[in-house]
Structure formats: structure tokens, C-alpha cells
Amino acid sequence: MTRAIVLVLDSFGIGAAPDAADFGDAGADTLGHIAAACARGSLQGPETGPRQGPDAGPSKRTGPLRLPNLARLGLFHAHRDSSGSLAAGVTLPESVEGAYGHAREISSGKDTPSGHWEIAGVPVRFEWGYFKNQQQSFPRELLEALIDEAELPGVLGDCHASGTEIIARLGEEHVASGKPIVYTSADSVFQIAAHEQYFGLERLYRLCEIARELLEPYNIGRVIARPFAGDDAASFQRTANRRDYSVEPPSPTVLQRLHDAGGEVVSVGKIADIYAHCGIGRAVKASGHDALMDATLAEVARSATRAPGERVLIMTNFVDFDMVYGHRRDVAGYAAALEHFDARLPELLARLDADDLLILTADHGCDPTWRGTDHTREYVPVLARGAGLTPGPLGERHSFADIGQSLASHFGLAPMADGESFLSAPLKGAS
Numbered sequence: 569m570t571r572a573i574v575l576v577l578d579s580f581g582i583g584a585a586p587d588a589a590d591f592g593d594a595g596a597d598t599l600g601h602i603a604a605a606c607a608r609g610s611l612q613g614p615e616t617g618p619r620q621g622p623d624a625g626p627s628k629r630t631g632p633l634r635l636p637n638l639a640r641l642g643l644f645h646a647h648r649d650s651s652g653s654l655a656a657g658v659t660l661p662e663s664v665e666g667a668y669g670h671a672r673e674i675s676s677g678k679d680t681p682s683g684h685w686e687i688a689g690v691p692v693r694f695e696w697g698y699f700k701n702q703q704q705s706f707p708r709e710l711l712e713a714l715i716d717e718a719e720l721p722g723v724l725g726d727c728h729a730s731g732t733e734i735i736a737r738l739g740e741e742h743v744a745s746g747k748p749i750v751y752t753s754a755d756s757v758f759q760i761a762a763h764e765q766y767f768g769l770e771r772l773y774r775l776c777e778i779a780r781e782l783l784e785p786y787n788i789g790r791v792i793a794r795p796f797a798g799d800d801a802a803s804f805q806r807t808a809n810r811r812d813y814s815v816e817p818p819s820p821t822v823l824q825r826l827h828d829a830g831g832e833v834v835s836v837g838k839i840a841d842i843y844a845h846c847g848i849g850r851a852v853k854a855s856g857h858d859a860l861m862d863a864t865l866a867e868v869a870r871s872a873t874r875a876p877g878e879r880v881l882i883m884t885n886f887v888d889f890d891m892v893y894g895h896r897r898d899v900a901g902y903a904a905a906l907e908h909f910d911a912r913l914p915e916l917l918a919r920l921d922a923d924d925l926l927i928l929t930a931d932h933g934c935d936p937t938w939r940g941t942d943h944t945r946e947y948v949p950v951l952a953r954g955a956g957l958t959p960g961p962l963g964e965r966h967s968f969a970d971i972g973q974s975l976a977s978h979f980g981l982a983p984m985a986d987g988e989s990f991l992s993a994p995l996k997g998a999s
């Protein structure tokens with residue numbers, strides 16, 4: 569059996585990309601700034617106090633950032649190489665057990681689909697459509713068509729917003745009026761927030777499907793359903809029933825190629841939605857990092873008894889780094905979530921065979937110390953282990969697509985059009 573496990577730590581950037589200034593992100597560094605904040609002293613949980621649901625805050629934590637297992641895979645080496653300095657308060661391990669590098673993005677956007685598709689060997693070279701106006705963000709004819717087709721009394725929002733802030737601000741008016749809340753961000757997205765009980769979850773999903781069709785001329789990457797629950801502004805919480813309606817990748821990703829060649833592609837979490845279900849053989853849902861790790865471990869166990877010729881790719885997206893901590897600019901929460909992920913990593917490492925390929929990476933940055941609430945254009949870590957890889961530096965990778973190309977090579981597929989495999993690459997640079 570040939571097997572690969574790809575874990576995407578959503579938004580875990582490791583330093584500003586060479587083109588970060590084009591995005592207003594020169595100096596952004598998700599890992600570096602989290603480590604610096606931790607090293608400055610005790611970093612308690614979020615100032616907003618404990619929250620519940622998918623946007624729940626973290627447990628409290630103190631002291632320097634502790635990620636011993638990621639460090640052994642080469643995380644801090646990769647960050648040092650990408651940012652030029654060692655993250656504050658951390659120590660390098662005596663020896664590394666992973667092949668580590670830092671990858672830049674060649675896709676035009678810093679959004680989740682672009683990052684994931686490029687990871688899977690298909691960079692996005694075209695420009696997405698964006699709704700750039702902070703207020704009255706959406707074209708009047710689009711909203712009129714949506715109101716008409718979905719038989720709505722109107723819509724609220726129509727602006728750039730943070731999803732938790734806008735339901736606190738407009739949620740009660742939404743419940744009273746029946747008007748859904750529509751908003752966007754720096755990403756190519758059309759998001760619709762509505763109350764699960766008062767508006768109805770299925771009705772929200774249908775509304776998103778209508779929006780998906782109406783947005784066709786605007787070249788928008790995703791429509792996102794953002795259901796929430798609760799009694800009033802103080803208690804509104806988004807639920808785990810978020811659903812993303814993505815357009816399809818512009819050409820077959822390595823997931824699709826493997827699927828077409830008879831391999832099994834297993835999505836854990838929102839991977840299936842991000843790839844518009846293209847090339848996904850089996851989709852396992854889970855909400856929260858513990859459940860996502862549990863589901864990943866279960867899939868690793870399930871695939872352990874495969875016949876010699878079979879090929880399995882398990883891909884998991886750890887979304888809370890981005891959705892719950894990065895966009896919420898919750899530094900302590902992000903740090904605690906990283907430490908928790910790190911603590912669970914040995915469970916996975918212990919279940920892998922020597923010829924399995926494990927890759928940990930990210931799809932973009934979302935520096936929780938940065939201005940605004942949007943993603944940041946950053947290098948992402950490429951931490952790989954197994955499949956004959958020699959521990960040590962992989963150097964700067966010129967595209968996330970090096971991961972897709974390496975997966976194609978691992979599975980014996982025809983080479984992808986983009987990317988350079990690091991499986992057989994000579995070591996670059998010194999550690």
C-alpha cells in the first residue's frame with residue numbers, strides 16, 4: 569500500500585512572503601508574532617472571555633510557545649529560514665526528524681481555495697472577483713435578484729465584516745425582520761449569516777445555492793453559509809453547520825488524478841468543500857481540532873490493512889487556527905491551539921509506517937497580531953517525514969505546488985504541470 573497524510577494547519581504562516589507588500593502584509597508573521605507575544609510574558613485567554621461553539625475561545629496558557637513535536641519536524645528551522653530569525657523564546661531541537669522547508673505561493677490570492685488548490689498542484693493564476701467596497705459592497709442588481717429569487721423581505725449587512733462581530737451587531741434585527749445578513753471580506757467570498765431556528769438551516773443552504781448561481785458572472789470563489797444560534801446579541805454563537813460552496817478547481821488537482829487512477833482520497837473536515845468535492849472518494853465530517861485529529865487517526869487505522877497495490881491519500885484541514893483564532897485576532901487562543909495540536913501529533917506519528925508520506929503545511933497566513941481581520945500573505949511551512957526522505961532542509965520552495973508534485977511522485981502518477989517534487993531533491997543549504 570502507498571499512503572500519504574496531508575495535514576493543513578489553516579492559516580499557519582511562517583513569515584511574510586516576498587510579495588507580501590502587494591497585499592499590505594509586509595512584516596506579517598503568524599508564527600513569529602505568536603511566539604514573540606508568548607515570550608513577552610504570560611498570555612492569558614481572549615479578552616472577550618470564554619466563548620462556546622465553533623468560535624469558542626481557548627483555555628488559558630502562559631509562558632513561551634512550546635511546540636516540541638513540530639520543532640522536531642523542523643518547524644522552527646523552517647521559520648528561521650523564511651523570516652531570517654529564530655522565533656522568540658523557542659529552542660531548536662538537538663536533531664530534526666523531518667525534512668523542512670518554506671514555500672511561497674504563486675496563486676494570485678491569499679484565500680483558502682487558492683492555497684489548497686496550489687498545495688494540490690494547481691495554482692490559481694487568474695484573478696478572482698472581489699467585492700472591494702467596505703460598505704454597500706454588493707452590486708444592487710445582485711442583491712435585488714437574490715431577494716427576488718429567494719423571496720426575501722430584504723437583506724442586512726452588505727459590507728465587509730468579521731463574522732462574529734456582524735451577528736452580534738445585526739443578529740437581533742435579522743431575527744425580527746427575517747432578513748439574512750450578507751457580508752464579505754478581503755477574500756473572494758459572499759457570506760450569508762442566518763439564525764438556524766428563526767430563519768432555518770435548510771433554507772439558508774438553499775439561499776446559498778441560489779446565491780452561488782447568481783454569482784456566476786462575478787467570478788467569486790466561495791459562497792459560505794454561516795448559521796448561528798442563541799437567544800440574543802450577547803449569546804449568539806456560530807454553529808458547526810457552516811457550509812462552503814466553492815467553484816471547481818481550474819484543472820485536475822493531484823486529488824482528482826489519484827481518484828481517477830483508482831486511489832482513495834479521504835477528506836477530513838472541510839477539504840471536500842474546498843475542492844468542490846472534485847476527486848474526493850470519501851468525506852468524513854468533524855468539528856473542532858480534537859475531533860479532526862480523532863477522525864484522521866481513525867482513517868489512518870482504517871487504511872492500515874490495505875492490499876499492497878492500493879493507494880490512499882488522507883487530507884485534513886485544521887480550520888480553527890484560522891476561523892476561531894486568526895480571524896478573531898486571538899493570539900493566546902492561537903498559541904494554545906498550536907500547543908494542543910502539537911501535543912496530539914505523537915499519536916499520529918506512532919501510527920505511521922516508514923514508507924508513509926506525512927506532510928504538514930498551511931494554505932496562507934492569518935497573523936493574529938495584524939491589523940484588520942483578514943488573511944496575510946506568507947510563506948507556509950512544509951514539514952515532511954517518511955517515504956525515504958532524509959531529515960534536513962528542503963530550502964525555499966517556489967510554489968506550494970511542490971507538495972502536489974511530491975504527492976504525484978509518491979503515488980506514481982504522471983507529473984503535474986506545476987511544482988518540483990522534494991522527494992528525490994538533493995538537500996539545499998545548511999541546517
Ligand SMILES: O=P(O)(O)O[C@H]1O[C@H](CO)[C@@H](O)[C@H]1O
Pocket residue numbers: 680729730731732752753754755756757759792794891895941
Ligand atoms: O469573519 P469570518 O466570518 O470568520 O470570515 C472569514 O472567513 C472567510 C472564509 O475563510 C474569510 O473570507 C473571512 O471573511
Ligand SMILES: [Mn+2]
Pocket residue numbers: 578579679680890931932
Ligand atoms: Mn484557509
Ligand SMILES: [Mn+2]
Pocket residue numbers: 680890891895934943
Ligand atoms: Mn480564513
